[in-house]
Amino acid sequence: MPHVVPQPHPSRLTPFAGRPIVVGLVPGQADLVALTAIALARATGGVLWFAYADPERVTLEEHPDGTVLHTPLDPDGVATDWRRTDEDLRAGLTALLADAPDVAWQFRYLAGRPDRALTHLARAVDAATLVVGARTPGVRGRVRELLDGSVAFHLTHHQHRPVLVVPLQVVDWSDPVVRG
Incomplete structure (x- = not known):
């Protein structure tokens, strides 16, 4: 029998009022992501679950409270x-x-x-939504997105909760170079 992946559906919608909100953070990221999540929590009465997923570590065990046991990806590094x-x-x-x-x-x-990691945490706390920042500005952000892909893109395509993506840098469309 083929594996059936549950799809987004109104029956899977978690009400926003009073529900947890998972917020993905990155060290050095602008405060705008957290501030947006704070505003959303105030509007919905939800508890914020901030999280950082360290790509240099690997999960050994996931716990029901959203915590994980982890170890370095490269134990010799x-x-x-x-x-x-x-x-x-x-x-x-x-x-x-x-x-x-x-x-x-x-x-x-x-x-x-x-x-x-964020999807696991959202399931563990039964979050209504996730909040993440758009691609990290600069060369480092572009390289990471090229290698790993966009976190926001993966979240919107691999789990059923809505994802709020906070822009961290916008394009000036009035710039003739950008309009090209």
Whole structure:
């Protein structure tokens, strides 16, 4: 019997009111993604589940609360201090959310492909939606998107929840070079 992949359908829609919102973050990303998610949480009464999926680590075990047990992708490679990244992201969120005491939030440090990790977290918390930033500006963002693909694209094509993509850089269409 062939494997049937569940498709988006009104019966699978999770109500927005009071439901969790998963927010994908990247170190060094503009605060606009988190600020947009905060505004959405205020409008819907949802709890924010911020997450970073470290592509240099691999998931060994996924837990029902959305946490994961992870290890370096290359155990013989130069290990980055994932705990430092975790602490930095938490500190940044704590500072940013100091002006939003009315918004409840959690943070999860995930591993592996961001689209898969965020999808797992969204399932674990039964999120109504996901919020991610558009491609990271600059050469590094373009190279990462070329190699890994767009996280937003993968999310919109591999799970049933709506995805809010926050633009981080826009094209000036009045520029004659862009209109080309």
